[in-house]
Amino acid sequence: MSIQQRRERDRAQRHQLIIDTARELAEAEGWEAVTTRRLAERIEYSQPVLYSHFAGKDAIVAAVAEQGFAELAARLAAARAAAGDPPGAFAALAGAYCAFAYANPARYDAMFTMASELPFGTADSPAALKAAFAELAQVFGRVADAAEAEAFTEIAWASLHGLVMLTRGGRLRPGLQEQRLDLLVRRLLRESPPAG
Amino acid sequence: MSIQQRRERDRAQRHQLIIDTARELAEAEGWEAVTTRRLAERIEYSQPVLYSHFAGKDAIVAAVAEQGFAELAARLAAARAAAGDPPGAFAALAGAYCAFAYANPARYDAMFTMASELPFGTADSPAALKAAFAELAQVFGRVADAAEAEAFTEIAWASLHGLVMLTRGGRLRPGLQEQRLDLLVRRLLRESPPAG
């Protein structure tokens, strides 16, 4: 019995090791460097071991994405806890969202660009996805009319996502991220520009 | 001399044929179906012919992207010509932008997701890129203060891009694209919700 438990524990550890190694390799050298051969070499096992844990490479990317959503949810929750009134919380979450995306580009790509078949908004969505979206909705819905709360959450999220993607793609003028984020937040909140 | 001209003309035609075939194949079966072998088969030449026209597959994708920007610029110009006052033109361009993205997803992916090394905002950017961005800036800059015109153009563009990407990725509730786009436009224009 204890032997069985030890085996399952070791297996779970190796499972997580694969996910962590894939994420680290992607973050260091980009996802194109994450091949099953290099990944197997890094974890010091052969390729078939990967397939005893995951159905394929896509499943490994999906696992990285799912844990990325969990991490994002945690960052958003922390930002919410530290924020004040609804507009301030909205700005804080927007900043935390962008900070996460810029700090973990490979993870963010796994979440949004690569894992396109992760079920979203359905009953069988991973809990981490629901948690991250719930964090956004909880704060974003508070700065919109109730009838528009869901739609506003979606467009605010989409705007942040687009800002992240175009910025990272070198499509926007460099060095002005903060100004753009500030302007976007003010427009979404329908605030007038600050005096002066 | 005339023979030389005919050869150059044939070569230019084949160059364009490669780009069109790649785009059509991607639009029909996705970019993962666009392999150099299938592409060569479609144009009825062998693979090395592709490399006599382009440095590699990435260059073919970049060519599709560049012509996509030219097409987008044309659509935006048409929308601008048909629009009225600045706010109306802003809404019209936003609609035209999304319509283009939804109608040509593979081309849009080539422009924004795959061709990440297309030079943007620099002197050696392809003319089509400058033209498309200029179309956006011309209309978007008119609904913002002069000091904010460039930043506003960027965040509006980014918001549209994010809306397109999340919608296409199945991340947002289906069937409500128009409501979301309308809400986004109103927020960016700092308009109040319509009465009733």
Add this chain to the structure above:
DNA sequence: AGCTGAATCCTAGCACCGCTAGACATCAGA
């Protein structure tokens, strides 16, 4: 018309990819 040099094209193959069948080694339990 027939030859020649150059331009063009294709065949075959490289290293790499994701993935897997089947041989091999290891280890818990009788």
Add this chain to the structure above:
DNA sequence: TCTGATGTCTAGCGGTGCTAGGATTCAGCT
């Protein structure tokens, strides 16, 4: 100590982007 099951690895499949080198075609000259 033996045995069966579990776990792992070696080797290989079909596919990818890309390219070297031989074969072919063709324009221009005698």
